[in-house]
Amino acid sequence: MRLSSTFATLAIFAASTSAAVIDRRQLIGITNGGTPDVFTSSSQPTRTTLVVPPSGASTIIDSSPIATNTPPAGPTIIDSSPIATITPPTGTTTIIDIFPTDTTCADAEAQKGSYQGLVNDPVCSFMVDDCVKTVASSNTPFYSINSCAVAATCDGVANVLQLAKCSQPSLAGVAQSQLPNLDFSIYADIAGDCAWIPESQGGACPITRQNYIDWFYRTLTELNTPVWPDVDTVIEKFWMPIRSWTNTGETIPYLNFNDWLHWSN
Secondary structure (H helix, E strand, O other), X not given: OHHHHHHHHHHHHHHHHHHHHHHHHHHOOOOOOOOOOOOOOOXXXXXXXXXXXXXXXXXXXXXXXXXXXXXXXXXXXXXOOOOOOOOOOOOOOOOOOOOOOHXXXXXXXXXXXXXXXXXXXXXXXXXXXXXXXXXXHOOOOHHHOHHHHHHXXXXXXXXXXXXXXXXXXXHOOOOHHHOOOOOHHHHHHHHOHHHHOOHHHOOOOOEOHHHHHHHHHHHHHXXXXXXXXXXXXXXXXXXXXXXXXXXXXXXXXXXXXXHHHHHOO
8 A cells, every 4th residue: 555655646746747847848938849939038138048958858948138237217428528637727728739830930930029018029039049949959848947937928938839849849749738847946046945945834935026027137147148128027018917817916926837837828
């Protein structure tokens, strides 16, 4: 009795197992001797993996969806911001660089010394010529040349830089805003030795009007100038426009003067 009961139980188990396999095959689209149907989802791609079964077993198809990176709901945002930008101080004008050509070089030469109402000022033209000559004979950073820093204040940065590009190919394509910072030793020569003392110790002094006048005349003396400016011209045409642009009161700190050298027009 027990043996017969055991055989009956095994027979029932085998029959139920076979039925389950047949049902699963039918559910996934496999028919006897046929090709399995691959079911896809309209919303996600489908990975179809054929698992090789043991001999005599049914073939099962894994039709689970492939994991995908689904963006959040809403429109796709394309980041079109530039990789790197230099932000000018508020209220300044970005200077567009011009590669030197025969025409732009001739125009810059014709405009030399013509700034803030002056026309071909001989003193400023002398300063510009020394800057251009020094740039042409060396690869020294533009604002590490004293006469170039002075010339920028009397000829405007854009024009003297254009003339420098015409004489030094390494400057071609360099925008005004991309020039190296003003050499601090030049700034200290303008403002005085107090510029080297930390601000916390009462140093880091700014440029005063008298500092600028002295710097302008001292540079002309060092260059053995044949021409001299009227001091009122130095104050009204060169110093005052810089002071107005920086808007720092009666004096101009290093950072603001350096900004002027890179962003003024």
